[in-house]
Amino acid sequence: MSNKSTKAGLGCENQPTNAPSSVWEVEACGRTTCPGQGERTCRPDQGREVMYSRSGTGRALLADSSTRHYSSDSDGLPVQLLNDKLSSLDAALHELAQICMGHHEVKLDMNRGSRKLALCLIGALAALWLLRSYFWPSCFREDEPLMLSKQKYTIGHNQKVYSYDRYMPLIFIGGVPRSGTTLMRAMLDAHPEVRCGQETRVIPRILQMRTHWLRSQKESLRLEEAGLSKEVLDSAIAAFCLEVIARHGDPAPRLCNKDPLTLKSAVYLSELFPQGKFIFMVRDGRATVHSIISRKVTITGFDLTSYRQCMTKWNTAVQVMHSQCQEVGSSRCLMVPYEQLVLHPREWMRKILHFVDVPWNESVLHHEEHINKPGGVSLSKVERSSDQVIRPVNLDALSKWVGHIPNDVVRDMADIAPMLSILGYDPDANPPPYGSPDSAVADNTRKIRSNEQLWETKAKDILYPLRSSHEGNSDDAETDTAPMA
Template sequence: MATTKSVASIRRWFSQAVFNTRARPGQSPQAPMPMIVGSPRSGTTLLRLMLDAHPEMAIPPETGFLTMQLPSADVENPKKWFADAVTHFPPDAPGWQDFGIAREVFEQALGQLEPFEYAEGFRLFYRMYAAKFQKPRWGDKTPLYCLSMLYVQQLLPEAHFIHIIRDGRGSAASLRKQWFSPGDSMAVQAQYWRTNVTAAREAAMQCQHYLEVRYENLISNTEAELRRICDFIQLEFDPVMLRYHEHSASRLLEHKERVTHDGVVIVGETQRRAQQIRTTQAPIPQLLTSWRDALSAAEIAEFNAVAGDFLQALGYSVSPEANQAPEGHPEPTSW
């Protein structure tokens, strides 16, 4: 429960930053909204923190609720339903505590939306989150929105999808150690990665705004990639983005423990923050090959058997002697 002082303070912010919906140059609710997607453990959090370091951009921890089932038009009190659904999402272990917004303040802000539409309710959340940092623009980083890009685009046409792709073997070596891993088997990991990347690339053909970013290029040529991304979302590049790691630890403090309604801790905050420890360091290109040490030859062969052809189609080599980087530099995919 927020204290009276904290609620009053937040209300003062929102009276100017949230409730004023008049469009200003570069601050319109319809400004390009970066939507970072990708198969898990492909660098989405890294890119989130890089963009979030920009003085005009705020990107919250993963949301997930954009794709929740919305009720029919005849729901008795849509604002109350929306507030309950968003602040208790996902139902089995809500993550609202990550965002640092008091539920009652969110409900009050929803009450001032007339007429109410679900899309405007979602935009209100992002505005409120950005207002905490006194920033005029916002984005999202939820990797598995890669499976629902067309729906998200219909809901929020301002969404500019940034699909980050990493060599699937690197993703698998990292993901299998995490609490949200689909399984330890490399065959399962390979199919999971292939399915996610394929879904995003197929949906991209019908997306109005789509950009592909290679994780390997973001690590080895960071400034050039960030400038390309900034051009895509109409945001002026700021060198402070290259120093994202100086503030990553404090930003990761948002990650709270996930607890079920009956009190079972699914994952603690220490573990959640530790899984992103690399983001507290500047990019280290030498670590791009670390998956070769993390995976055995048999495991690499198992992954390649399921997704080797797809790796090659993306420009990654499956030969034992090759490193993990794409062969050459594939032409950027964007529109």
């Protein structure tokens, strides 16, 4: 049973079925005020989806009138309010029309007074019609039908209903592979209100496809001729990414995605998900490249036999991501140095949780205690870092690269990878002075080193069943096929 909790999406009981344009606003406390009914107890919508559109008369119509959710027009006014106003106007117009057409019995002599009354009625009728004509176009000024997004829900194992849409505060974790993205997602996954999960591997690919479509004149022409405007394409990509993020793991109040290469498209994602925030993991490029080469993490464009070529590729990739993060802005993109997260996890996790507006919880400092537990940290069958994140935060990975990089590459490092200096790393130091660790991290490191065999056995016990079940299911599960630059 997941220990992640959330506010449930709810709907009104006893909703009238003869009001197809009614929309119901759900309060966070689980109560709702239903028009004409006062405050009533609300029920879960059990995953029902509702599509709003507008008919030729300008009405907001429900594709399914049995389930209603809050919606608004283009000016931010609730559609329910608009339809209530229009209903009142329609009723008044209908009543006046009945009187004028003689369908209501009116005892009046056709003297001067009755003629004056008739003129008044006609004037009132015209005024109401003008008012109606003015009021409705203020909300929908085009004659074309209007399509509004669906409100979507998933139901967790705890039977709570979790709503999600493009305007929820998603969290995106990215960076060059082997830069600490897995540790970052594991620490967030340990929080009871956050679910990141394993890499999806498909979101970077769909973003890459979109880039290809836009860069290719031939593909752009095909899209244009098919009526697929930028707005249509963006909406489709956003819906695809949202479904993948929402449904590839257990529901939770805050959803998070960790696909390292997504940071190459941070600006575009920030447009698709206007409330989303980005955590940009950076690491000393020499350590990143050594990890890529030593662990044989194949990435398109990286030559795993050449440190020089890989450092050049790292520099290009991290430059793109750094530029994207800067363009998104500091209010929505936070750069997190892997070394500082490892040395000072409490300090940096407080910064990170504050940045993503998630309350503090001590569990983020003990992610290893939540491995493969319900609502905790689910390990990947294919990610190379899984054997590392089962351990508490420690110092072992900080300087493993020292002594493994060829001398000629070390000599030319400042020219090969100028982004090292921009990110705050000394290209001439081997290793640079990263800093002193917190006492808790130093203790973790001593305990791990004194019981290395114990941790290796634990890793095999946890990971061997996962990887055995995955054998034969993937041609190259470790390959990041999206090019880095």
